[in-house]
Amino acid sequence: MEVRHPKVQNKRTGPGRPANPGGFLDGHACKGVTCSAAHSVDFPVSVVLPAGGTGERTGLQTPKQFCSVLGRPLISYTIQAFERVPWIQRIVVAVAKESTDLMADIIRRFRHQKVQVVSGGSTRHRSICNGVMALGEDGEGMAPDGPGVVIIHDAVRPFVEEEFLQKIATAAREHGAAGAIRPLVSTVIATTSEGFLDHSLERAKYRASEMPQGFSYDVIRQAYQRCSETDFEFGTECLHLALQYCGTNAKLIEGPPTLWKVTYRKDLAAAESVIKESLSESALVITGGRASAAALAEALQKAAGALQMGLDLVPDVTAENSRYLQTESNFIQVSINDPCLSEVEALIQALEEANPAPLHPLVVIWMRVVGEDEASDSGMVAPASALVDMASAAKLHQILLYGIQIHQSKDSERRDRSVTRAAQIVRVLIRERSPALVGQLLQA
Numbered sequence: 453m454e455v456r457h458p459k460v461q462n463k464r465t466g467p468g469r470p471a472n473p474g475g476f477l478d479g480h481a482c483k484g485v486t487c488s489a490a491h492s493v494d495f496p497v498s499v500v501l502p503a504g505g506t507g508e509r510t511g512l513q514t515p516k517q518f519c520s521v522l523g524r525p526l527i528s529y530t531i532q533a534f535e536r537v538p539w540i541q542r543i544v545v546a547v548a549k550e551s552t553d554l555m556a557d558i559i560r561r562f563r564h565q566k567v568q569v570v571s572g573g574s575t576r577h578r579s580i581c582n583g584v585m586a587l588g589e590d591g592e593g594m595a596p597d598g599p600g601v602v603i604i605h606d607a608v609r610p611f612v613e614e615e616f617l618q619k620i621a622t623a624a625r626e627h628g629a630a631g632a633i634r635p636l637v638s639t640v641i642a643t644t645s646e647g648f649l650d651h652s653l654e655r656a657k658y659r660a661s662e663m664p665q666g667f668s669y670d671v672i673r674q675a676y677q678r679c680s681e682t683d684f685e686f687g688t689e690c691l692h693l694a695l696q697y698c699g700t701n702a703k704l705i706e707g708p709p710t711l712w713k714v715t716y717r718k719d720l721a722a723a724e725s726v727i728k729e730s731l732s733e734s735a736l737v738i739t740g741g742r743a744s745a746a747a748l749a750e751a752l753q754k755a756a757g758a759l760q761m762g763l764d765l766v767p768d769v770t771a772e773n774s775r776y777l778q779t780e781s782n783f784i785q786v787s788i789n790d791p792c793l794s795e796v797e798a799l800i801q802a803l804e805e806a807n808p809a810p811l812h813p814l815v816v817i818w819m820r821v822v823g824e825d826e827a828s829d830s831g832m833v834a835p836a837s838a839l840v841d842m843a844s845a846a847k848l849h850q851i852l853l854y855g856i857q858i859h860q861s862k863d864s865e866r867r868d869r870s871v872t873r874a875a876q877i878v879r880v881l882i883r884e885r886s887p888a889l890v891g892q893l894l895q896a
């Protein structure tokens with residue numbers, strides 16, 4: 453039986469990196485100066501994630517940073533994006549007092565390790581300021597060789613990658629401040645008090661200020677110590693505070709299009725679609741090394757191939773094959789006439805141990821093959837409810853467990869139709885990851 457090493461299962465979403473024209477904030481326009489990121493970061497870097505807003509523009513009761521996307525709160529994706537970066541030591545999240553318990557529960561459920569929660573403020577600047585000051589309370593912001601760097605990033609911008617963070621942190625270390633920019637997609641105009649056009653700006657000369665932004669710790673702390681109440685109440689731009697109150701001219705670095713902010717309800721749907729698209733649409737079929745299971749797996753692999761879905765076959769995920777447990781792949785556990793759930797239970801346990809906090813929900817499918825004449829639930833030592841119970845427990849660890857039952861007909865055409873249906877069901881389950889079908893035993 454051929455075992456093909458699975459390709460790296462998770463397609464990475466991510467734009468081609470645009471050439472990196474950067475410039476300096478000069479208050480009027482930015483000058484194109486090429487900059488290059490260091491390959492590693494050898495100075496202390498902390499992060500402040502303002503998450504104290506109410507998300508009014510979504511029209512939802514739940515603040516958008518806590519809205520669930522594929523079973524995980526939006527803010528957890530953002531935190532994870534920073535936690536995965538080895539050279540980031542600490543993440544301070546500023547949340548509204550009424551969300552403190554919810555934030556603590558998210559940290560526990562998704563096993564966030566580097567996170568400290570502080571109180572947000574009545575405005576974004578006040579929330580960020582609270583986070584920055586919290587870093588200084590135990591000298592974290594200062595390092596033996598001088599100030600560390602603080603990255604400030606909206607908690608509702610979940611798609612940020614290490615490479616760009618390196619660029620921002622390195623530029624902030626060198627220049628005192630750095631910020632992400634993107635081309636404007638609409639022209640900026642000024643209006644008269646009567647609501648008529650006063651003038652328009654030459655779009656090519658301007659950029660949209662995005663996040664992440666980076667600051668030498670002493671610059672951003674000083675900026676907040678010196679800024680006015682008007683800044684705190686109405687300001688939206690940290691780079692401006694650094695320039696206005698510290699004379700620090702931020703280095704501007706064009707970032708990828710993935711830096712967008714979730715602002716409206718449609719942005720939540722867009723975020724879910726981006727995350728779904730980045731999820732693996734393939735799976736590893738575990739055959740247990742049995743010839744009958746391998747035969748079915750190969751038929752399933754062929755049927756899936758016709759649906760442009762890649763399946764790879766492995767006998768098990770133990771010993772040297774245990775590395776597959778770390779790849780955030782999906783899994784199909786084939787059980788031939790095996791009435792109980794012991795094999796899939798062992799697989800789920802191994803997955804939980806190998807990857808306690810997967811970034812995205814993983815799909816595990818128990819594929820039970822029964823003889824043609826066998827009734828659906830005959831021989832099931834554990835009733836179907838056992839599948840539901842196991843699935844409920846697994847879901848707490850971001851594992852979505854589904855069941856598919858195939859009747860092995862002696863008629864080859866019926867058998868092929870059944871396998872094709874099974875492949876179609878697998879594809880939908882992996883693509884949609886529907887919570888409603890978790891724990892169900894579907895008939896192919």
Ligand SMILES: Nc1ccn([C@@H]2O[C@H](COP(=O)(O)OP(=O)(O)OP(=O)(O)O)[C@@H](O)[C@H]2O)c(=O)n1
Pocket residue numbers: 501502503504505506507508509510515517546572573574575576577579580606607608713714715
């Ligand atoms: N008092 C505030 C207001 C906003 N933010 C955070 O700043 C980021 C960007 O702000 P925005 O998109 O405006 O969020 P909201 O203020 O929640 O949105 P809205 O203006 O629609 O209410 C978000 O992560 C938000 O939680 C914050 O920490 N404290």
Ligand SMILES: O=P(O)(O)OC[C@@H](O)[C@@H](O)[C@@H](O)CO
Pocket residue numbers: 576606661662663688689690715
């Ligand atoms: O104004 P909002 O609170 O919606 O969003 C904050 C944005 O303005 C801010 O994240 C960038 O413009 C960079 O400063």
